[in-house]
Amino acid sequence: AQSVAQPEDQVNVAEGNPLTVKCTYSVSGNPYLFWYVQYPNRGLQFLLKYITGDNLVKGSYGFEAEFNKSQTSFHLKKPSALVSDSALYFCAVSPNFNKFYFGSGTKLNVKP
Amino acid sequence: GAGVSQSPSNKVTEKGKDVELRCDPISGHTALYWYRQRLGQGLEFLIYFQGNSAPDKSGLPSDRFSAERTGESVSTLTIQRTQQEDSAVYLCASRYNRGSYEQYFGPGTRLTVT
Numbered sequence: 001a002q003s004v005a006q007p008e009d010q011v012n013v014a015e016g017n018p019l020t021v022k023c024t025y026s027v028s029g030n031p032y033l034f035w036y037v038q039y040p041n042r043g044l045q046f047l048l049k050y051i052t053g054d055n056l057v058k059g060s061y062g063f064e065a066e067f068n069k070s071q072t073s074f075h076l077k078k079p080s081a082l083v084s085d086s087a088l089y090f091c092a093v094s095p096n097f098n099k100f101y102f103g104s105g106t107k108l109n110v111k112p
Numbered sequence: 113g114a115g116v117s118q119s120p121s122n123k124v125t126e127k128g129k130d131v132e133l134r135c136d137p138i139s140g141h142t143a144l145y146w147y148r149q150r151l152g153q154g155l156e157f158l159i160y161f162q163g164n165s166a167p168d169k170s171g172l173p174s175d176r177f178s179a180e181r182t183g184e185s186v187s188t189l190t191i192q193r194t195q196q197e198d199s200a201v202y203l204c205a206s207r208y209n210r211g212s213y214e215q216y217f218g219p220g221t222r223l224t225v226t
Contacts, residue, residue: 004154006154032213036215043217043218043219044203044205044215044217045217046214046215049213051213092155098160099168099171100145100155102147102154102155102156103154104152104153104154105154
């Protein structure tokens with residue numbers, strides 16, 4: 001079965017420290033990978049994507065993600081967290097753009 | 113420009129009643145998706161429309177669920193004989209098909225079945 005796992009329900013980090021939000025997947029073929037963010041009372045917003053090419057991709061708001069094919073992972077990272085980064089983050093995977101599989105979400109709490 | 117809009121924003125209905133949810137995609141976006149998000153869970157794919165092609169209905173959980181889209185415009189998701197487990201936020205997203213990978217999400221419709 002196709003699936004996306006975000007093993008941490010919540011990640012806590014101090015402002016200014018690096019952050020990592022983990023995502024692993026089990027989807028056939030060479031899927032396309034995405035991160036979305038959901039701020040309170042707002043819709044999901046696109047952060048970044050991996051389609052092909054360099055394993056490290058850069059996205060909005062200083063976020064980046066590293067694709068690791070052998071580990072089927074696509075972890076979200078940021079070198080220095082901001083309080084305003086506090087939100088719910090979703091990893092998404094698609095084999096063909098027809099169907100997207102989303103993880104259950106990770107709540108990021110950045111403390112001042 | 114206008115984003116994806118959904119209506120109603122909230123819907124409370126009694127068990128057994130039918131409901132219809134509406135999605136207005138961004139103009140020019142040929143791809144449209146419906147998702148269900150239960151409380152505290154991730155998004156569950158329901159259905160995908162691409163232009164005039166046959167939709168991918170593989171995510172619809174039962175035959176009580178159906179969706180329509182006319183061309184590249186409005187889509188409606190219909191749930192017949194609603195059950196309490198249908199309570200969730202229903203999200204719609206659209207995407208410009210050519211060279212774009214980003215889905216634009218609407219604010220969702222919160223459905224509560226009592």
